[in-house]
Amino acid sequence: MGVTLRQLRVLVAVTDHGGFGAAAAVLGMSQSSVSHSLASLERAVQGRLVDRTAPVRPTPLGDVLLPHARATLSAARTFSAAAAAHASAAVAGSIGLAVPPTAARGLLPGLLRLWHEQLPHVEITLFEGLDEEIGQWLESGTVDAAILIDPDPLPHGALHLATDAYEAVVRSDHPLAGEESVELADLLEDPLLATTSGCEAQVKHLHALTGLPYRPTQRIRELTTLLCMVEAGLGVAIVPSLAASMLSDTLALIPLRPRLERRLVLTGPAGRPWHPNVTALRDLSEKHAATPPVLAQD
Incomplete structure (x- = not known):
């Protein structure tokens, strides 16, 4: 078919940035070169890949082929990095890391500081998303690594970074705020506000453990809005x-009974080799982990 990596980069850039001009700026190409490359790719696949209205959107064929384009580009980057790593232990380059919101706030700052100090040649681009989005981004090649919540099974080579538990959040002047822990049934005497940003499945499971119906008053995507x-x-x-x-300072966390924990795991993709710098991040994190790491078995 004669498809080139350059054409695939153009397709991804045009769709990600919503236009030919923006893609040209990102790729360091002229807009006419971007347009020509995409047109050549469309001739090769015998179909239109984007609708050329502002903002540019993928066609149904584009939606089908984009994940393959991302995976191919990711594999090409990993190939080049692996070749460079054969000659040098320190491979300069950028990797994409996807994280859920709570990990981005509560866990990632310390990790980024460690990685920056010990692996200054690695540039990390962050993508914050919901649990289901993160898994899709990792396997499609949109990102090179991710922090996953409770992956089952644990991916080969994955590192258990941390474990935390689900807790109640109330106003600091709430009658329950001073309790050492609280039963779920007691918490639900007030309206329940639920977040859809990756925690809802576990909160439903917590209700099921106690035989209580899951009836949120509101379902909110953004955790900051919920708080x-x-x-x-x-x-x-x-x-x-x-x-x-x-x-x-006006909010308080209270441990819940029954206790429900979750695992946060750093991993590369399950379906293809890891970028050498993802392995380097994993190894450094394991070395400096405060608690014994949990690695998937061969």
């Missing part, structure tokens, strides 16, 4: 304890 609503006295919520770094 603002609790702060305004509109209800209570259940969040991972790593969210403590996001709380204002």
Whole structure:
């Protein structure tokens, strides 16, 4: 078919940045070269890949082929990095890392500081997303590594970074705020505000453990918005304890009974070789882990 990596880069850039001009700026190409490359790719696959209206969107064929383009480009980057690593232990380059919101706030700052100090040649681009998005980004090649929540099975080579638990968040003047722990049933005397940003499945499971129906009053995507609503006295919520770094002084976390934990795991893709710098991040994190790491078995 004669498809080139340059054409695939153009397709991804045009769709990610919503236009030919923006893609040209990112790729360091002229807009006419971008247009020509995409047209050549469309001739090769015998179909239109994007609708050329602003903002540019992929066609149904583009939606089918984009994941393959991303995976191919990721594999090409990894190939080049592996070849460079054969000659030098320190491979300069950029990798994409996807993280869920609570890990981005409560866990990532310390990791980034460690990685920057010990691996200054590695440039890390962050992508924050929901649990299901992160898994898709990792396997499609949009990112090279991810922090996953409770992956089952544990991917080969993955590193268990941390474990935290789901806790109640209430206003600091709430009657339950001074308790050492609280039963889920007692918490639900107030309206329940639920976040859809990756925690909802576990919160539903917590309800199932106690035989209580899951009936949130509101379902909110952004965790920061959820906390603002609790702060305004509109209800209570259940969040991972790593969210403590996001709380204002007017909010309090209380351990829940029954206790439900989650594992945060650093991993590369399951379906293809890891970028050498992802392995380097994993190895450095394992070496400096405060608790014994849990690695997937061969």
